[in-house]
Amino acid sequence: MSLIDKVPGDLNLYIGGIFTLRRKDALKACNITHVLSVLRLPVDRELFSSFKHLMVEVDDVEDENLLQYFTTTNGFIQEGLDGGGGVLVHCAMGKSRSATCVIAYLMNNYGITPQQALEQLRQSRPLVEPNDGFMQQLEMYYRMRTLINVEESPLYQRWMYQREVQLSSDCGQAPDADKIRFEDEHINKDDNVDGDSELKCKKCRRVLATTQFLIPHQPPPHNSPFPTTLTCAHHYLDPLSWMRPELEQGKVEGRLECPKCKTSVGRYAWQGMRCSCGAWVVPAITLARGKVDEVRLRQDAATAAGKVRRGPGLSMPVTSAQGRGLL
CATH class of the missing domain: 3.90.190.10 (Protein tyrosine phosphatase superfamily)
Incomplete structure (x- = not known):
């Protein structure tokens, strides 16, 4: 050398x-x-x-x-x-x-x-x-x-958010309210991206998420010591704007209510949660499969005019002409 x-x-x-x-x-x-x-x-x-x-x-x-x-x-x-x-x-x-x-x-x-x-x-x-x-x-x-x-770069901003969440989790704390990244507020209006399904509250039919905001995870190997099931009991997803009042309270874990009918639809744990498939997901922000219906979108409706389709209450980025998109 x-x-x-x-x-x-x-x-x-x-x-x-x-x-x-x-x-x-x-x-x-x-x-x-x-x-x-x-x-x-x-x-x-x-x-x-x-x-x-x-x-x-x-x-x-x-x-x-x-x-x-x-x-x-x-x-x-x-x-x-x-x-x-x-x-x-x-x-x-x-x-x-x-x-x-x-x-x-x-x-x-x-x-x-x-x-x-x-x-x-x-x-x-x-x-x-x-x-x-x-x-x-x-x-x-x-x-x-x-x-x-x-x-x-949105990629860099998301990476920094994930680092902040991991640091907070390691300290046994929730991330600071101003550090939480609500993903539906970072989608450009002209981006032709959308999920192919909507997750709706079973009780009131309010759209809670589209599948583009779901976080994939892999089940552990078959020889894992943790009990597993063939299907996941929860959908894991990014923070979304309708969750803001709950997630900004600074609690490490808690429950998520439908913003329309107030039915309990999921839970969250910043330190992570083990899925029923055996995977450990951090952070864990979930909708219970038993509390929501997954409704497949018609392709022509979802992509009409090349626009991003949004369910009610899923926010677009904040501009000077609009509020924060919260209900």
Whole structure:
């Protein structure tokens, strides 16, 4: 393993570990003008006095959010390359954090997949190995089509919500009210997406959800120690706007009532719930199958004029001209 390796291709882009910074001769030979540090360690600032320097303070752990910095790191790398100099990206070992940032840049620059970028980088530095969490973030970045501002992506926003829910669950708490993501409020009016069925309250026929908001889950293997049934007793779904008065109370678990007839139709548990099929679902927001009817939509009615079909009380995004869509 060398202290500094050039990324394959015609770019003056290099990757290394923290000890690379003490090899002044090697940095000079590579015409390094920009240094991107991706680590959370005390470093001697004098080491960077000859370079334009950007520090991204992150740990090499799977739940670290490195994705939020990709726009910044890509821009910094591009600035250095456009200026005619060389760019060094380093972390502690030149293996995970720095590799993740280089891969994100290669994806953005060449329009390639995370795996293709990883294989390209390994041609010159075989040891690179982003941790599993960083690889998942790179896959998400690819699905976003490497947007300039990742924080505007619904995919990113949903991922951040899931992280918040998991953190709250680990602490035995409900997520903060302002952190709960009500999925029906994040669907664009022009999106031609809809479920093929509606879930209606058995008593009053009020539409409670469409199948696009259902959360799939897999039963455990047949040798699981948990008792199972062939069918799930509950529908698991995303938070929806009609649930807001209950979910924003800050309770870890509770019951859900139909907003029209007040019949108990389901329950929720932020820490998770075991389905009758044996799967553990987190968070668990459910409608009991015995309390709702699943009504299949006619295809022509569901997709008329390319519009999103919504049952009453399933909100569209809030605009200045409309309220929050709550009944």
